[in-house]
Amino acid sequence: MKQISSYKLSKATAAPIVIYLAGLFVIPTTAWAHGFAGSRFFPATLTTDDPFVNDELSLPTVSSMVTPDEGGTRDTEVAFDIAKRITPNFGIEMGESIINLKPPGGSSHTGFGNLELAGKYEFLENDEHELILSLGAEVEIGGTGNKRVEADSFSTWGAGLFFGKGFGDLPDTVAFLKPFAVTGLVGVAIPTSASSRIVTIDATSGEHDIDVERHPNVLEWGFAVEYSMIYLQEQVKDIGLKAPFDRLIPLVEFAFETPLNRGEQGKTTGTINPGLIWSGKYFQVGAEAMIPVNTRTGNDVGFIAQLHFYLDDLFPRSLGRPIFGGNK
Amino acid sequence: MNRVIISLLLIGVAGSARLEAHAFLKTAKPAVGSTIQTSPGEVRISFTEKIEPAFSTIQVFDASGKQVDKRDVHVSRSDQSLMVISMPPLQDGIYKVVWRVVSVDTHVTKGSFTFRIVR
Numbered sequence: 205m206k207q208i209s210s211y212k213l214s215k216a217t218a219a220p221i222v223i224y225l226a227g228l229f230v231i232p233t234t235a236w237a238h239g240f241a242g243s244r245f246f247p248a249t250l251t252t253d254d255p256f257v258n259d260e261l262s263l264p265t266v267s268s269m270v271t272p273d274e275g276g277t278r279d280t281e282v283a284f285d286i287a288k289r290i291t292p293n294f295g296i297e298m299g300e301s302i303i304n305l306k307p308p309g310g311s312s313h314t315g316f317g318n319l320e321l322a323g324k325y326e327f328l329e330n331d332e333h334e335l336i337l338s339l340g341a342e343v344e345i346g347g348t349g350n351k352r353v354e355a356d357s358f359s360t361w362g363a364g365l366f367f368g369k370g371f372g373d374l375p376d377t378v379a380f381l382k383p384f385a386v387t388g389l390v391g392v393a394i395p396t397s398a399s400s401r402i403v404t405i406d407a408t409s410g411e412h413d414i415d416v417e418r419h420p421n422v423l424e425w426g427f428a429v430e431y432s433m434i435y436l437q438e439q440v441k442d443i444g445l446k447a448p449f450d451r452l453i454p455l456v457e458f459a460f461e462t463p464l465n466r467g468e469q470g471k472t473t474g475t476i477n478p479g480l481i482w483s484g485k486y487f488q489v490g491a492e493a494m495i496p497v498n499t500r501t502g503n504d505v506g507f508i509a510q511l512h513f514y515l516d517d518l519f520p521r522s523l524g525r526p527i528f529g530g531n532k
Numbered sequence: 533m534n535r536v537i538i539s540l541l542l543i544g545v546a547g548s549a550r551l552e553a554h555a556f557l558k559t560a561k562p563a564v565g566s567t568i569q570t571s572p573g574e575v576r577i578s579f580t581e582k583i584e585p586a587f588s589t590i591q592v593f594d595a596s597g598k599q600v601d602k603r604d605v606h607v608s609r610s611d612q613s614l615m616v617i618s619m620p621p622l623q624d625g626i627y628k629v630v631w632r633v634v635s636v637d638t639h640v641t642k643g644s645f646t647f648r649i650v651r
Contacts, residue, residue: 240554240641242642243641243642243643243644245554245556245641376646379565434556437557437564438556438557438564438643438645439564439643439644439645440564440565440645441564441565442559442560442563442564442565442566485553485554485580486553514553516639517553517554517637517639520637520638520639521637
């Protein structure tokens with residue numbers, strides 16, 4: 205494989221690239237991007253992926269929660285995600301995380317999770333009804349993470365439908381409900397391995413113990429219900445909120461996984477995450493509690509927090525634009 | 533990871549001289565969703581960013597959907613983030629203000645709100 209660092213551009217190759225990059229900086233066209241549908245601004249949600257094709261960067265997303273593994277293992281993750289528009293309606297995403305697992309009474313292990321790649325295509329946007337629909341596909345590439353943090357040795361493919369709907373089209377008699385919006389997804393994750401054999405050796409007896417861990421197909425579903433103070437102040441009623449409260453978006457996210465086969469079907473896990481997002485000009489910050497919905501998920505409340513950059517606002521003439529096709 | 537964070541901070545600092553963003557409505561007069569007792573001589577909307585006048589509009593409609601403003605929308609000379617449109621004398625009723633603006637970094641935003649006149 206050719207190393208990127210050793211690749212040298214020929215003059216013939218470089219000329220169009222230079223012209224294109226120059227064009228990115230000087231050609232004035234209008235830009236939407238960012239999470240908009242009509243007059244509705246949607247923030248980037250923390251737990252459930254939103255339907256927008258964007259230029260954005262989450263760095264970092266920090267989460268911590270005690271899982272039932274080995275009687276209560278604290279799983280702490282620091283994640284990095286970047287999304288880039290290729291065309292106005294199609295974008296790619298890449299994510300990586302550093303994971304720390306701390307079993308009760310045991311020593312902790314730290315390592316990388318598997319690399320995640322994704323693509324998303326926005327196929328419907330209705331401004332009047334603040335509606336947006338997208339299709340996405342993703343892959344978690346097996347073997348790219350560290351086994352000590354239980355990164356899978358096999359890949360998992362996924363596909364899903366993403367949706368967003370603002371309620372600004374409600375009648376004026378219920379105007380104070382107009383700032384409500386919902387985003388969410390329904391998808392399926394399909395591992396490339398049906399099961400794994402885990403061999404352990406008893407230190408005293410020397411006997412081999414073989415466990416079979418099954419990897420079912422999983423239905424991934426979730427949604428976020430949000431109430432935008434930005435929308436309230438801008439579109440409904442100026443109630444005199446001052447900074448920073450005029451940029452707050454309280455929300456509750458619901459994130460679930462339901463195995464579909466291999467003896468695990470119906471054993472849903474998930475969390476309900478109430479929290480707050482503050483959206484500024486160039487970035488947003490958000491924090492949520494993670495409340496497990498059942499003991500299969502966990503027994504203690506965890507948390508997730510995120511710093512998220514709007515690359516289309518930070519770099520509107522370069523990195524924050526689609527590579528092809530201009531802005532819509 | 534530290535190198536990535538430092539690089540991003542440097543990029544952000546280096547690019548900060550030309551930073552603009554989406555224009556959101558900051559304040560409006562008459563205020564969003566307000567009830568007033570007199571007909572306003574004009575509608576003024578202040579945005580969070582500077583506006584491109586050639587691509588930005590404000591329209592005001594009455595309850596029947598008829599456009600009632602004087603169609604002279606303009607950006608303030610002293611404040612490029614302030615848009616103003618003149619209004620004729622208005623009867624009591626509900627009026628809808630519809631705006632669509634392009635900020636100087638070419639981002640488009642739009643929205644609408646109502647105000648009510650009750651004498």
